[in-house]
Amino acid sequence: MKVASPDKRCLEIDAPSGRRVNFRTGIADVSPSDAKAIVKNGGFFPSLSGTTNSGIGFRCSTCGFGSFFKTCSRCGGTAVPEGSK
Numbered sequence: 054m055k056v057a058s059p060d061k062r063c064l065e066i067d068a069p070s071g072r073r074v075n076f077r078t079g080i081a082d083v084s085p086s087d088a089k090a091i092v093k094n095g096g097f098f099p100s101l102s103g104t105t106n107s108g109i110g111f112r113c114s115t116c117g118f119g120s121f122f123k124t125c126s127r128c129g130g131t132a133v134p135e136g137s138k
């Protein structure tokens with residue numbers, strides 16, 4: 054599966070499997086277990102960025118409504134960044 058480098062300057066990573074992963078293009082195709090380890094160390098799954106489920110959006114602390122705005126568009130309550138709880 055595809056995973057993005059934790060750091061632009063990081064061109065190579067030694068994955069837990071022992072495989073050397075090349076990040077010269079910013080994204081590498083690795084095994085799921087290696088991908089998990091890389092994400093744990095600051096990398097991310099490029100396919101998840103830009104969706105409301107990736108931690109980029111906000112969720113209302115009052116009614117639980119998800120949105121891209123800090124103020125809930127349903128009840129006017131305060132929304133907190135997704136995944137901050």
Ligand SMILES: [Zn+2]
Nearest residue numbers: 113116125128
């Ligand atoms: Zn709300």
